Each structure stands twice: as C-alpha cells, then as structure tokens.
Amino acid sequence: MSAELELVAGLEVHCQLATRTKLFCGCPNGAAGSEANTAVCPVCTGQPGCLPVLNKAAVALAFKAALALDCGLAGRSVFARKNYFYPDLPKAYQISQYEAPFALGGEVRFKAGGSERRARLHRIHLEEDAGKLLHAVGSRELDCTLVDFNRCGAPLIEIVSEPDLRSAEEAHAFLTALKEILLYAGVSHCDMEKGELRCDANVSLRPKGASVLGVKVEIKNLNSFKAVKEALEHEAGRQAGLLASGGRVEPETRLWDAGKRRTEPMRSKEEAHDYRYFPDPDLAPLVPDPRWIETLKASLPELPAARRARYAESFGLSEYDAEVLTSSSSLGGYFEESVRGLPAEAVKTCVNLITTELLGRLHAEGKAVEACPLAASSLGSLASLIFKGTLSSKLAKEVFAKAWETGKAPEALVAELGLAQVLDEGQVRGWVKAACGANPKAVADLKAGNERAIGALVGAVMKLSKGKANPGLVNRLIKEEAAA
Numbered sequence: 001m002s003a004e005l006e007l008v009a010g011l012e013v014h015c016q017l018a019t020r021t022k023l024f025c026g027c028p029n030g031a032a033g034s035e036a037n038t039a040v041c042p043v044c045t046g047q048p049g050c051l052p053v054l055n056k057a058a059v060a061l062a063f064k065a066a067l068a069l070d071c072g073l074a075g076r077s078v079f080a081r082k083n084y085f086y087p088d089l090p091k092a093y094q095i096s097q098y099e100a101p102f103a104l105g106g107e108v109r110f111k112a113g114g115s116e117r118r119a120r121l122h123r124i125h126l127e128e129d130a131g132k133l134l135h136a137v138g139s140r141e142l143d144c145t146l147v148d149f150n151r152c153g154a155p156l157i158e159i160v161s162e163p164d165l166r167s168a169e170e171a172h173a174f175l176t177a178l179k180e181i182l183l184y185a186g187v188s189h190c191d192m193e194k195g196e197l198r199c200d201a202n203v204s205l206r207p208k209g210a211s212v213l214g215v216k217v218e219i220k221n222l223n224s225f226k227a228v229k230e231a232l233e234h235e236a237g238r239q240a241g242l243l244a245s246g247g248r249v250e251p252e253t254r255l256w257d258a259g260k261r262r263t264e265p266m267r268s269k270e271e272a273h274d275y276r277y278f279p280d281p282d283l284a285p286l287v288p289d290p291r292w293i294e295t296l297k298a299s300l301p302e303l304p305a306a307r308r309a310r311y312a313e314s315f316g317l318s319e320y321d322a323e324v325l326t327s328s329s330s331l332g333g334y335f336e337e338s339v340r341g342l343p344a345e346a347v348k349t350c351v352n353l354i355t356t357e358l359l360g361r362l363h364a365e366g367k368a369v370e371a372c373p374l375a376a377s378s379l380g381s382l383a384s385l386i387f388k389g390t391l392s393s394k395l396a397k398e399v400f401a402k403a404w405e406t407g408k409a410p411e412a413l414v415a416e417l418g419l420a421q422v423l424d425e426g427q428v429r430g431w432v433k434a435a436c437g438a439n440p441k442a443v444a445d446l447k448a449g450n451e452r453a454i455g456a457l458v459g460a461v462m463k464l465s466k467g468k469a470n471p472g473l474v475n476r477l478i479k480e481e482a483a484a
Contacts, residue, residue: 024052044153046091071106096127337376
C-alpha cells in the first residue's frame with residue numbers, strides 16, 4: 001500500500017448472549033450442534049398470529065456488556081423491524097434496533113504496535129439472529145441449500161465501532177480486548193466456532209492527514225480474528241491497487257474467501273432506507289428502571305484492565321506477566337488462589353510455574369484452566385518448596401508432572417521420591433571436592449578469573465548429587481575450593 005494512504009476501518013461485532021432461551025420465545029438458546037430445526041417454535045419461525053415476548057435475562061446481559069464498555073445507557077430504546085428477504089429469515093424481517101438503540105458511546109482500549117490505543121464505540125443494539133444456510137455437508141457440495149432455524153431468534157448484541165482503527169494489527173488487537181471484556185463480564189461464551197462471536201469489517205483508504213473518509217467497503221464472512229486481519233490486509237492492498245491504476249473503489253459488500261485468501265464481490269452496498277425500518281408494533285419501548293441498572297453495575301466483576309493494574313501494584317508483576325495472568329478470568333482466579341499465604345518473594349516463582357509448566361501442559365492437552373487436574377493450592381505449595389530451597393527448580397518440574405498425573409500433594413511427592421535438596425554443607429562439600437578433582441582445568445580457569453568456568457563445575461556437582469545439591473550452596477563452596 002502506498003505510503004501516502006492510510007487504512008480506516010470500523011468493525012461490527014455480533015455477540016450471542018449467554019442466555020438459556022432465545023430473545024423473544026422460550027426455545028433453547030445455543031443449540032449449535034443439535035439436530036437441525038429442533039430448537040424452534042411458532043414465534044421464532046414467524047408463524048401467523050404469534051407474538052414476541054422480550055427475554056429480561058438477555059436485556060440484563062446486554063446492559064452489562066454496555067456498562068463494561070463504558071457506554072451510555074438510553075432511558076428509552078425501541079425495537080424495529082429490519083425488512084429483507086433471505087431464506088434463513090422466516091418472518092422476512094429481523095427484529096433489531098435502529099433509531100433508538102439501548103447504548104451509545106463507550107470505548108475499547110488495547111495495545112498495538114507497542115503503544116496503548118483506544119477505539120471509540122458508536123452504539124450497541126439488541127437484535128435477534130437469523131437461521132443458518134448449509135450449502136455443503138462436510139467436503140461435499142450440495143445441489144440445494146438447506147436451512148436450519150435453530151439459531152433463528154437467538155439473542156445478539158451488535159457492537160459497532162467508530163472508524164478508529166488504522167491497521168489490520170489494530171483490528172486484531174481491538175477484537176482480542178473486546179472478547180476479553182465480554183468474557184470477564186459473563187455476557188457471552190464468545191465461541192467463534194459456534195458462531196457466538198462474528199464480525200463484519202468496514203474498510204476504506206484515504207490520503208494520510210485527510211479528515212474525509214474514503215469509499216467504504218464492507219467485508220463479511222469473517223469467522224476468526226485471523227480472518228479479520230488477513231481480510232483487512234488484502235482489502236487495503238486491493239483498494240490501493242485500484243486507486244494507483246486510476247480506478248475507483250465502489251461501495252459494495254464483499255465476502256472473504258479464506259481458501260483463496262482474497263475478498264470477492266457479494267452485492268452492491270445497501271443503505272438503511274433499503275431495509276424500510278419501522279418500530280415493531282408488537283413490542284413496547286424498552287424503559288429500564290434506574291435502580292435495576294445500578295444493580296447490574298454492582299454485579300460486574302473486576303474487569304481485565306483493573307485486574308492487571310492491581311496485579312502490578314499488589315504483586316509487583318511485570319506488564320507481560322500481568323497480561324498473561326489476566327488473559328482469562330479463570331486463570332486470574334487460579335493465580336490468586338495459588339499465591340494465597342505465600343510470602344511476597346515467592347510470588348514470582350509461582351508466576352513462572354503458571355506461565356511455563358501449567359499453561360504449557362494445558363495447551364498440550366487442549367484443556368481449559370477450569371479442567372486443570374492440579375489444584376491451585378498445590379501449585380502454590382510447589383512454589384513454596386522452591387522458594388524455601390527444599391526443591392530445586394529442575395526437580396520441581398518432575399514434581400509438577402507427578403502431581404499433575406496423580407493429584408498428590410507436592411510435599412508428599414518430594415518425600416516419596418526423595419527429591420529434597422541437600423543443604424548439609426559437609427555432604428555438599430564432598431561432592432564439590434570430587435567435582436574439582438575430576439575437572440582440574442575448570443578449577444584452574446576459575447582461579448585465573450574466568451567466571452564462566454564455574455558452570456562446568458556446578459554441572460559436575462549436580463550430576464554427582466543427582467540434582468539434589470542446593471545450587472546456591474554449590475556455587476559458594478566451589479568458589480571457596482578454588483580460592484583455597
């Protein structure tokens with residue numbers, strides 16, 4: 001892309017709310033994977049004479065999302081009918097919000113390119129989901145299109161950002177931060193494989209420094225954060241190529257083809273008037289009780305940014321460690337439980353065990369923190385054994401693995417396996433003398449001032465002690481022996 005041009009992007013994120021039932025009926029929500037067309041009723045399939053009834057739990061989760069994102073809540077919002085024909089929309093209209101959404105403003109803070117960034121939110125509105133069209137089964141293309149209405153009527157919030165994103169990297173970071181907040185607030189499971197978090201991107205180019213936006217192209221079919229990043233990069237290059245060759249960018253909706261790694265034309269860009277919005281006559285305006293709003297606000301948990309700041313202040317953690325430990329609410333909870341009762345000096349040891357051994361094992365086994373077989377208190381005990389010098393960091397890995405597999409307490413495993421570090425100075429000195437006797441060149445190099453030579457001697461002592469000699473004591477005694 002030309003250095004004189006800049007990318008301008010805004011995202012429309014559809015988030016399925018984690019309710020038990022759908023937005024306007026009692027059918028089960030989240031029926032992904034169920035037999036097709038089994039989670040349906042006359043209301044969500046648009047049968048004549050059936051009236052919608054608003055799900056209060058969905059409204060509560062929608063409002064919590066808005067509060068977590070610092071939006072302003074409207075004292076009155078209105079449901080509208082968005083009219084269009086598509087096979088997955090049985091009523092031929094979607095119940096959404098248009099002129100009067102329930103939330104305005106707000107922002108998402110994220111880090112990109114090594115700096116703190118902020119993207120404003122334009123609005124959040126409530127709406128029902130459409131069904132799902134199947135054009136293929138497995139790897140086989142169909143000669144027809146199948147319709148599954150299970151998702152029809154599922155409760156969604158659409159989070160619309162302002163055009164504040166200036167790169168594909170920023171869009172990826174924005175989505176990561178947004179997903180993190182929604183998960184912490186407990187409003188959605190955000191499972192993209194199940195369609196619980198979906199994204200459309202609006203992309204344009206303009207001369208750097210210009211205030212007027214370029215011609216906007218909408219990209220659909222972005223089913224992963226990686227797809228968003230790749231689609232923005234491709235579309236920016238496509239538009240730049242058109243402009244460089246004297247062509248013009250047409251306002252249109254395009255689809256992302258992940259296989260071909262390019263956007264493809266879908267249809268000309270529709271405008272709001274094409275949908276013939278009007279207030280839904282079957283639903284009253286949404287007017288929340290201010291006291292209820294205060295209750296929802298009080299029920300919000302500590303959010304990621306606040307938790308990171310607390311970890312830095314209370315535990316002295318680095319920015320990197322704080323970000324890793326707050327990447328999920330569950331991991332943060334596990335960390336806090338593991339360091340309960342530990343001295344401050346042992347916290348870093350506990351953090352290292354979590355970020356290396358624990359997360360490595362969870363990733364390898366495809367498990368979530370909630371399914372971790374090692375209790376947080378056990379990991380804290382292991383960190384304490386290392387801090388006290390009872391166990392070396394190397395042998396701690398062996399104890400961790402055994403505790404993971406057996407569920408036994410680290411203290412019991414250290415005794416059972418005979419892994420406790422040897423702190424007896426006389427015994428360690430014997431190993432040191434033997435190691436120095438077997439490595440005279442290393443001793444001579446150390447005497448001559450080559451500090452790196454001590455590594456070979458430490459390794460020899462640890463081999464003789466089968467890893468049980470206390471490293472700090474070994475280093476001191478080797479230096480004493482070399483100086484003698």
